[in-house]
Amino acid sequence: MSNTNNDTSDIKKAANQADDQQIEKNLNEDKKVDAPEELSKEEQTSFINDELRTDK
Known part of the structure; x- marks a missing residue:
């Protein structure tokens, strides 16, 4: 487990x-x-087949 006091001192040291x-x-x-x-054209195609979409 980390101690927040140690974290703060580490940050101060780095600064x-x-x-x-x-x-x-x-x-x-x-x-x-x-x-x-x-x-490429193939890579740009959507994952969902446009013919199967119902949200158009």
Whole structure:
């Protein structure tokens, strides 16, 4: 079982050890997020057969 007092002290230790300049550098970097992979026609089809749908 974890003790919430220990959790708080761990968080405080981490905050005290954080490098302000590195954090600022990381926030200011122009991060390239990978675009989602293009799906084929088969992969884009719904899981439900359109002919069986009753909600149309």
